[in-house]
Amino acid sequence: MNSEEDIEMLSRVISFDEVVKTSIETFRNTFGAEPDLAACAPGRVNLIGEHIDYNDGFVLPMALQLGTVIVGRRNGTDTTCDVVTCSDSIKEGTKRAQFDSSTIAKGSPKWLNYVKGVMFHFRQPVPGFNAVIHTNVPVGSGLSSSAALEVATLTFLEQLTGKKVPSPAEGAKLCQRAEHTFANVPCGIMDQLIAIGGRADHALLIDCRNLDTEPIPFDAPELAILICNSNVKHELSSSEYPIRRKQCQEALELMGLASYRDATVEHLKALENANEVLVRRARHVITEIQRTQAAAEALKAKNFVKMGQLMTESHKSLSEDFEVSCYELDLLVEVRLGHVACLERV
Template sequence: MEFIPNKDDDTKMVSKVVSFDEVVKTSIETFRNTFGSDPDVAACAPGRVNLIGEHVDYNDGFVLPMALPMVTVIVGKKNGTPSNCDVLTCFEGTDEDKRAQFDSSSIAKGIPKWLNYIKGVMFHYGQTIPGFNAVVNSNVPVGGGLSSSAALEVATMTFLEQLTGKKIERSSDKALICMKAEHTFANMPCGIMDQLISVCGQRNRALLIDCRNLITQQIPFDAARLAVLICNSGVKHELSTTEYPARRKQCQQALELMGLKSYRDANERSLNALICADEVLLRRARHVITEIKRTAFAAEMLKANNFEQMGKLMTESHKSLRDDFEVSCHELDILVEAALGAPGVLGSRMTGGGFGGCTVTLLRKDSIEDAVKEIDTIYSRKVGGKYRARFFLAEPADGARIINLNNY
């Protein structure tokens, strides 16, 4: 659900529901108009928002994401050729070619860039893939830190399983294939969180992931009383060529200086080894160590319905990301500050890789409209009209799944 300020009356908020059915129907219609037949295979996978546990998935930490109702959909069918693939995307906001053909028997990364996520999954899938036609559609915002890339990768994996009849049994193996695709075909050294929550999400559950051994635990989320508000700053990030790889390298350097093999073996006393070595590495490691601890505690608080403490931990996470890990930005800080002063808000933080994208705010359900109005007013005033925030209300949703085309 997207909240948009009503220009005629700023005291009201108008909700616009982006329907899952609309995304599927548009995909089917586009396929029919493009390829002259109906698709017979369809799959989808969601984006995600991470409640807490940022930049620790590649450091053996704990993360606590939830799957979003917003999804990427792929519909298609075999086209009778051994390996000719023809894919069309309905993604908005891309200035690249929206249709591309390639050979599944000789996959190589290239342009358009969006196709590399699909190609990467196909390459690492490890099965012979026949020629197919497909349409890709999505209502996951691109560049907003809600993991549109993982949604595309996992949707591709789920689509390929149906197309080939070759199922990958273990959820963790599916996520690992998709993560490897992002590493090798999109040049993004991400952790496992985004792909695993896209595979394993459940309605009204957050997912505690132990990124060291990929053990997961479904954590009940009281959707009757709580709301998760995602605020898109409007600032887009491009992490693979900027600061994300640098942060990952710094974390590894700090770990080596502490004489440890895993951050799970570290505690705050371990930081003493960095005091005289490197101030930047000290702060990077301090964020990772404290964030792992915060996330494990947050899962316990969510289970215990201690929402006030859960909110405080989220806010502490933002301060650490801002000051120690230095991945926030002016606009994200304004959104968090505005949220923390709004009615009914329990906690707020940046989410995703950083340098733009979104914040995630935990608040009481009966305070949504008042909180959105106040955050929007403050953000609009302080950023000087350069960016306009967009607000999405989300509840934990199901992960990747097959779509029954008979329903459409």
């Protein structure tokens, strides 16, 4: 723990029912009316398939019971949008903002850019509305609070306007573009797809090359998914993430391939004169794609021991070859390895 504030943060995870209740009460108190529209989207945890969604790989996330809620209604104006957030992670004074839906531009407060980005790429006239946003997905925790907000916004806009995106995949791509252009985060597509397509008691195998999805049953009452907060803050746009993307692409080009889906470990020989860093990055991507496919088969067979082994191998690769772990995460995995009944995803 970094401070007493961190300990307090861990104790303040609120229930989804409380999120909904607070959203409605805040709307009523702020706007003097009852909301008549509501939308929500879940956070997610990725079981396996790390840093390969932007490398044409497979990923295996599952939706969480944590989620983001938007409640609202039309306000009788043509284009004036008035939005309030209840999030404790947002500083007072920046929790309410107004903007014009006909002249959307990114700016301050930063949290509103996720909403604006989705509205901009929605490409439909949006009437004036009032809305309240609330969530129990911890911000910056790696549980995809941003994608949950984007997908909840998209669902809210569909209800508000009566216009629908053609498919879940198109909706996910719209939200991804919003994050790229309005939040300046070069994210992959996984988070948005699971937020749109997740279902109870299932993981979702996503083919990130063509966006095909396959629900994988994970109905095991004797098991629980334990999500551990390392208290290491996750900030995608200011992290090593863009560097890793560039390194992966450079290694792929040196191997003379168009996609990592065409790559095998044998192709690493083409990198024998390249920087060792590029070799490690490519090795992680190639082997992680293989592990993720094997993990989906293990879940189908209810072979949870095999699943745990694959997840452990995944972390080792992330730590040693992709170098995106840290002391705190490695320690959590080390502790987990002392308990054979535990799977691991940190």
